[in-house]
Amino acid sequence: MFEGDRKRMHLGRYPSMSLAEAREVHGKALADVERGVDPGAVAREAKRARKAAPTFGELLDELWDIELRHKKSGAETRxxxxxxxxxxxxxxxxxxxTRRDxxxxxxxxxxxxxxxANRVHGALGRAFNFAAERGIIVDSPCTRIRKPVEKPRERVLTDDEIRAFWRGLDSIDVYPATRLALRLILVTxxxxxxxxxMRWAEVADDWWTVPPERMKNGLEHGVPLVATALDLLEQARDFPGGDEYVFASSRGGGKKPITVRSLARSVTRHCEEMGIASRFTPHDLRRTLRTRLAELGVDDVVAEKVLGHQLQGILKVYNRHDYAAEKRAALLAWERRLRGILGLEGGKRKVVPLAGFKG
Incomplete structure (x- = not known):
């Protein structure tokens, strides 16, 4: 009872709150009543204060609900x-x-x-700007903290390293879907x-159409699938549980794809085992293809379209050509070069089981 009114007060839930803790909270509430203080009002004020001054963990939850969960990169940022x-x-x-923190x-x-550290810096900057926008703080403590300039990566695999990579994947202890996915990065x-x-629904005949929501630039991207790429996909069909995803994870009954982190771990852990002294990343395989296209004389505009990059400047506005034929010709030229590197020159155009090649 408080001032003649019967009121109920929620103390907590068992077992997250023990009986001893409940008795302690109840005792404090009774003491407040005897002093003429409404314990319910005290609890409501404490809740309001918590909401007005959230913890960093609570800020992240709010940022996730309002912003991050709607972004392609949101899960990785979280x-x-x-x-x-x-x-x-x-x-x-x-x-x-504080800024010092x-x-x-x-x-x-x-x-x-x-x-x-640079990635965290960027994520913190957005989190604290969000807090300022929501009235939690006046200004972000990230202001005036300079982010070191990252040196662009220049790693491109040599012919010897490409051979070591392709053949080495057969001898290391790596998940089969990961092996095929790494090869597909180099091929495409x-x-x-x-x-x-990659989803099976995105593949039709000898084309792979990446939907806008999975592209960095938010635009649909068509990728020609040459014979080597089709062979890799055919091998992926033999894996159990991959009804939706081409490269289904071993976890979750095939309902989730493998992750970029798993690809990166497989490369970094087994780099030396594959006979490659200088470390590389899965993204370096993409850079290797782009560099080799230039070596093969492929026009820069075509090569950029192969990678799914937007044209820049006036070309972006007026050039609406899809470059489908040119992209296929470029990837066919790269496939021929790759087969040469792997010692598979010559022969008619057909699907070749490169994944099982041992040299």
């Missing part, structure tokens, strides 16, 4: 923050986090992973994420 930021700041009030956190991440030049998430 994973990055949960891994590198939440353990340190999850329970801290957003308004208590941000600097020290980024320094600790940069000491072990410079590129990751598409982004690791686009290959990893």
């Amino acid at each position: 994973r990055l923050m949960d891994h590198d930021v939440t353990p340190a700041w999850g329970k801290r009030r957003v308004q208590d986090i 941000v600097v020290l956190l980024l320094d600790s991440i940069r000491a072990r992973a410079p590129i990751t 030049g598409q982004r690791p994420g686009e290959v990893a998430g």
Whole structure:
């Protein structure tokens, strides 16, 4: 009873709140009533204060609900923050986090992973700007913190490394779908994420159409599938559980695709085992194809269209050609070059089981 009115107060849920804790909260509420204080009003004010001054973890939840879950990169951004930021700041009030806190956190991440530090820097900048937009803080503590300029990667595999990569995939302990996906990146030049998430519904005859929502630039992209690519897809059909995804994960009963992280781990863990001294990433396979197209004399505009890049400047506005025939010719030229590197020159055009090639 408080001032003649009977009121109920929610203390908590068992077992997250023990009986001893419930008795303690109940005792404090009774003490408030005896002092003329409404414990319900106190609880409501505390809830309002928590909402007005959320913790960093609560800010991330709000950012996820309103913004991140609608973005293609949202899940990866959330994973990055949960891994590198939440353990340190999850329970801290957003308004208590200073620029110095941000600097020290980024320094600790940069000491072990410079590129990751830059990614976290960008994610934090957006999170704190979001907090300012929502009235949680006045200004972002990320302002005036310079982000180191990343040196563009230049890694391109040599002929010897391409042979070692292709053949080495057969001898290392790697998930079969991962093996095929890595080869498809080299054959088609598409982004690791686009290959990893490839769906059977996107493939028709000898074309692969990547929908806008899976493209970095938000535009539909057609990829010609040469014989080697078709052979890799045919092998993928033999894997159980891959009814939706071409490269289905071993987890979740084939309802999820393999991840870009799994592709990267397979390369970094087994690089030396494949006989390649200098480390490379799955994205370097894409860069290798782009470089080799230039060596083969493929026009830069065509090569960029193969990779799914937008044309720039006035070409972007007025050139609406789809370059379908030119892209196929470019990838056929690369396939011939790749077969030559692997020692498979000559012969009629047909599907060749390169995945089983041992040399």
